[in-house]
Amino acid sequence: MKELELVEYIRKRAGRPGKGVKIGIGDDCAVLEYDAKHYLLWATDMLVEGTHFRLKGTPYRKIGRKAVAVNISDIAAMGGLPRHVTVAMGIPGGMAGSAVRGIYDGIFGICKDHGIKVIGGDINRSGRLIVDVSIMGLVEKERLIKRSGAREKDLVLITGPVRSGKKEHLDFAPRLKEARFLSRRCKINSMIDTSDGIALDMGRICSESGVGCRLYEGAIPLSKGLTLEEALYSGESFELVFTMGVKEARKLFLKRRSFLPQAGGRECEYFVIGEITPKKNGLCLIRKEGRAGALKMTGFRHL
Amino acid sequence: MKELELVEYIRKRAGRPGKGVKIGIGDDCAVLEYDAKHYLLWATDMLVEGTHFRLKGTPYRKIGRKAVAVNISDIAAMGGLPRHVTVAMGIPGGMAGSAVRGIYDGIFGICKDHGIKVIGGDINRSGRLIVDVSIMGLVEKERLIKRSGAREKDLVLITGPVRSGKKEHLDFAPRLKEARFLSRRCKINSMIDTSDGIALDMGRICSESGVGCRLYEGAIPLSKGLTLEEALYSGESFELVFTMGVKEARKLFLKRRSFLPQAGGRECEYFVIGEITPKKNGLCLIRKEGRAGALKMTGFRHL
Numbered sequence: 247m248k249e250l251e252l253v254e255y256i257r258k259r260a261g262r263p264g265k266g267v268k269i270g271i272g273d274d275c276a277v278l279e280y281d282a283k284h285y286l287l288w289a290t291d292m293l294v295e296g297t298h299f300r301l302k303g304t305p306y307r308k309i310g311r312k313a314v315a316v317n318i319s320d321i322a323a324m325g326g327l328p329r330h331v332t333v334a335m336g337i338p339g340g341m342a343g344s345a346v347r348g349i350y351d352g353i354f355g356i357c358k359d360h361g362i363k364v365i366g367g368d369i370n371r372s373g374r375l376i377v378d379v380s381i382m383g384l385v386e387k388e389r390l391i392k393r394s395g396a397r398e399k400d401l402v403l404i405t406g407p408v409r410s411g412k413k414e415h416l417d418f419a420p421r422l423k424e425a426r427f428l429s430r431r432c433k434i435n436s437m438i439d440t441s442d443g444i445a446l447d448m449g450r451i452c453s454e455s456g457v458g459c460r461l462y463e464g465a466i467p468l469s470k471g472l473t474l475e476e477a478l479y480s481g482e483s484f485e486l487v488f489t490m491g492v493k494e495a496r497k498l499f500l501k502r503r504s505f506l507p508q509a510g511g512r513e514c515e516y517f518v519i520g521e522i523t524p525k526k527n528g529l530c531l532i533r534k535e536g537r538a539g540a541l542k543m544t545g546f547r548h549l
Numbered sequence: 550m551k552e553l554e555l556v557e558y559i560r561k562r563a564g565r566p567g568k569g570v571k572i573g574i575g576d577d578c579a580v581l582e583y584d585a586k587h588y589l590l591w592a593t594d595m596l597v598e599g600t601h602f603r604l605k606g607t608p609y610r611k612i613g614r615k616a617v618a619v620n621i622s623d624i625a626a627m628g629g630l631p632r633h634v635t636v637a638m639g640i641p642g643g644m645a646g647s648a649v650r651g652i653y654d655g656i657f658g659i660c661k662d663h664g665i666k667v668i669g670g671d672i673n674r675s676g677r678l679i680v681d682v683s684i685m686g687l688v689e690k691e692r693l694i695k696r697s698g699a700r701e702k703d704l705v706l707i708t709g710p711v712r713s714g715k716k717e718h719l720d721f722a723p724r725l726k727e728a729r730f731l732s733r734r735c736k737i738n739s740m741i742d743t744s745d746g747i748a749l750d751m752g753r754i755c756s757e758s759g760v761g762c763r764l765y766e767g768a769i770p771l772s773k774g775l776t777l778e779e780a781l782y783s784g785e786s787f788e789l790v791f792t793m794g795v796k797e798a799r800k801l802f803l804k805r806r807s808f809l810p811q812a813g814g815r816e817c818e819y820f821v822i823g824e825i826t827p828k829k830n831g832l833c834l835i836r837k838e839g840r841a842g843a844l845k846m847t848g849f850r851h852l
Contacts, residue, residue, distance in 0.1 A: 249672055252649060259657050260667045267633065270668035276635065278668075278685075281584065288668070290683055292637040294675045330570065332579065334595040334681050346555060354562050364563045365573035365581075365591070369552055372597045373677055378637050380593055380683040382581075 250543070272454060273393045274323040274439060275383070285390055287383040289320035295375040299416065306345050308416040309377060310352025316441065317381035318360060318420040319484045323439040324392070325429030326385030328422070330365045331357065333379050336372025349377065360422065389429040391488070396436035396455035400489035400522040405515055407467035408444065408477035408485065415482045424515060425486055432498050437488035444519075445478040445541045447487055449529055458527035461520035461541065464534045478531075479542065489522055553846070575757060576696050577626040577742060578686070587687045592623035595681040602719065604678060609648050611719040612680060613655025619744065620684035621663060621723040622787045626742040627695070628732030629688030631725070633668045634660065636682050639675025652680065663725065692732035694791070699739035699758035703792035703825040708818055710770035711747065711780035711788065718785040727818060728789055735801050740791035747822075748781040748844045750790055752832055761830040764823035764844065767837045781834075782845065792825055 256271060263270030268285060269277040280286040293313045295301050314331060321328045333353060337346060357364055362381075405424050409415075421439070428434050436455055440447045444466070452459050468477055477483070490498070498516060523530070529541040559574060566573030571588060572580040583589040596616045598604050617634060624631045636656060640649060660667055665684075708724050724742070731737050739758055743750045747769070755762050771780055780786070793801070801819060826833070832844035 252646075252672060255650065256653060256667070256670070259653060263668050264666045267666065267668055270666065271670070276633070276669040278633070288633075288635065288683075288685065290635045290637045290669065290671050290681070292639060292671050292673050292679070292681060294639050294673050294679070296676055297639075297674045330579070330581070330591075332591065332593045332683065334593045334683075336595060336597050336600075336679065343555075347558065350559060350562060363567045363570065363573065364559070365566050365570055366579040366593065367559070367574070368593050368595050368681075369555060370595050370597050371600045372679070373599055374675075376595070376597070376639065376675070376679055376681075378593070378595060378671075378679075378681045380591075380635065380637075382591065 269392065274320040275326070277324065277390065280384065283386060284384045285387055287321050287324050287326045287385055288380070289317055290378065290380040291316045291320060292376065292378040301375060304416065306348030307352035307355065309375070310349040311356045312416050313377040313379045314353055314356045314362070315418060315420050316484065317379045318356075318362075318422055319439040319441070321381055321383040322420055322422045322425035323437050323486060324385055325389045325425055325434070325437070326383040327426065328360055328362050328381055328383040330363050330382045331379050332366040333364060333377065334368040334370075336370050336374070336376030338373060338375055339371055341375070385429070391429055391434050391437040392454070393436055393438050393451050394454035396451050396457050396489040396522050397491070398457060398522055398524055399492065400435050401492055401495045401518050402448070402459060402461065402487065402489050402520040402522065403495065403516050404440070404444070404467065404519050405486045406517075407469045408440070408472060408483045409469040410472050410476065418484045420484060421486045428488065432490060433494045435489045435491070437486055440483045440485050440487050442482075443477070443479045444487060445529070446543060448541065449543045451487070451489065452525075452529055456525055458523040458525050458529060459520055460523050460527070460530045460532060462532045465517065465519045467517045572695065577623040578629070580627070580693065583687065586689060588690055588693055590624050590627050590629045590686040590688055591683070592620055593681065593683040594619045594623060595679065597679055598677040607719065609651030610655035610658065612678070613652040614659045615719050616680040616682045617656055617659045617665070618721060618723050619787065620682045621659075621665075621725055622742040622744070624684055624686040625723055625725045625728035626740050626789060627688055628692045628728055628737070628740070629686040630729065631663055631665050631684055631686040633666050633685045634682050635669040636667060636680065637671040637673075639673050639677070639679030641676060641678055642674055644678070688732070694732055694737050694740040695757070696739055696741050696754050697757035699754050699760050699792040699825050700794070701760060701825055701827055702795065703738050704795055704798045704821050705751070705762060705764065705790065705792050705823040705825065706798065706819050707743070707747070707770070707822050708789040709820070710772045711743070711775060711786045712772040713775050713779065721787045723787060724789045731791065735793060736797045738792045738794070740789055743786045743788050743790050745785075746780070746782045747790060748832070749846060751844065752846045754790070754792065755828075755832060759828055761826040761828050761832060762823055763826050763830070763833045763835060765835045768820065768822045770820045
């Protein structure tokens with residue numbers, strides 16, 4: 247059973263999210279009514295030894311840190327601010343106390359950096375290390391950004407060069423500041439964090455929004471040593487991909503001194519990588535020589 | 550590193566729960582401010598193959614069902630009502646689609662029974678099956694029941710006979726109705742669900758409340774084939790253990806037609822098993838012949 251099929255199955259079984267729930271399955275976070283001014287954001291993201299990291303050679307702190315960072319990234323992708331986490335752990339029987347404390351050091355370190363409190367959890371024995379963080383955050387109602395708001399003719403942007411999932415995945419900084427800047431100062435129509443490669447994540451935006459998209463090979467920024475294929479189909483990059491109208495994008499780049507990503511170099515954090523098209527056009531990649539091809543709906547395989 | 554030590558370490562590192570949080574680490578749920586009338590309850594409980602169940606011979610539905618039931622039990626123990634869950638799964642690579650759907654069938658089945666909506670989750674590949682459910686619920690402010698409210702001279706009660714963790718643990722019904730009855734009709738001073746054996750869980754109530762307790766061997770109801778040792782130190786029973794003043798308990802039993810648990814037989818759902826004592830008396834078990842011994846602070850070992 248493929249992951250996309252399974253998610254579709256779960257979503258059908260779950261039905262309508264019901265009273266008090268603005269968004270259920272199908273976005274980076276669930277969105278719940280909270281008070282007059284805010285929605286409550288809720289997400290969960292699990293790290294599994296052997297799938298997301300190897301225990302051997304990985305500093306324990308970094309594992310704990312990443313387990314929280316991927317969850318912060320989910321809150322960021324909705325335009326919100328993280329507030330609280332719970333941490334459910336599966337700990338191998340023979341693991342040393344210092345190793346376990348090292349993981350929690352990483353967890354508490356990144357939580358402190360972002361003003362997040364650890365307010366609950368669960369501890370279990372497990373064959374392999376499992377760290378499952380659940381996160382809760384708040385977003386001002388007018389600043390909520392969904393996957394489903396992309397519109398035809400929107401530009402598609404990304405917050406930074408796609409990096410190698412293999413080498414750098416433990417050290418990424420969740421794009422929280424950037425997301426908060428965007429949700430406050432700009433009119434962003436849709437957003438997602440690229441945890442599974444740009445192609446699959448753009449596919450999610452297009453599917454939720456009922457649109458197609460066209461990405462330009464030459465416009466996708468890559469970190470050193472990364473191929474385009476890797477960026478599209480496997481990157482665990484945790485950049486934000488978002489869409490906005492052309493006029494809005496112009497304002498964003500005026501604020502940032504540069505419209506063309508190529509011209510901005512390191513100073514410009516936002517790169518235009520494509521545009522939103524009608525649904526019937528599907529998901530399409532324009533190669534450097536101008537040839538068009540289909541984007542495959544595969545990314546990092548969770549199953 | 551023992552679990553109790555680890556929890557103490559985490560709790561110290563976590564510090565004060567901060568603004569908007571009424572209870573952080575140290576109860577069945579985290580308790581957050583919500584609106585004028587309600588608190589928000591939040592808990593997470595993970596099931597790990599090999600630790601909490603064996604895949605071989607266990608119906609998939611029952612695994613999914615239990616993963617939600619243990620979380621409902623956490624909400625019940627605070628006096629609240631469950632509303633939403635997220636489900637993070639680690640799925641073994643070779644698992645058949647029908648098996649995965651079976652697990653979700655169990656999840657959706659029990660959620661439907663309790664009016665709970667599945668509103669998010671995460672899917673990962675894993676060596677062994679992991680099901681980590683996070684749950685959110687609400688409780689009317691005046692109906693919140695904490696672990697920390699036990700008072701000297703309170704009676705200690707339990708909602709039913711302790712059952713065998715080995716045989717019946719997959720089929721237990723979370724004591725939600727009973728908890729809601731208690732939180733509405735009675736003044737309950739403290740409550741916990743007995744997921745780790747009565748001794749460890751009473752230890753938690755006593756530690757949070759700054760009191761001691763005295764349990765009576767002859768008063769602890771056991772299901773067929775279960776020894777007292779098992780009930781005290783290993784039961785995965787998911788009954789509610791709670792404490793209340795003697796006068797309040799009398800009212801409860803008048804409502805239920807019987808004060809003495811022995812007299813009520815199957816009809817009476819509440820059994821008095823002991824009483825709360827000053828802290829200096831510690832945790833104590835009175836044997837049938839009248840001899841007193843210490844309760845050991847061990848239960849189901851998660852680590």
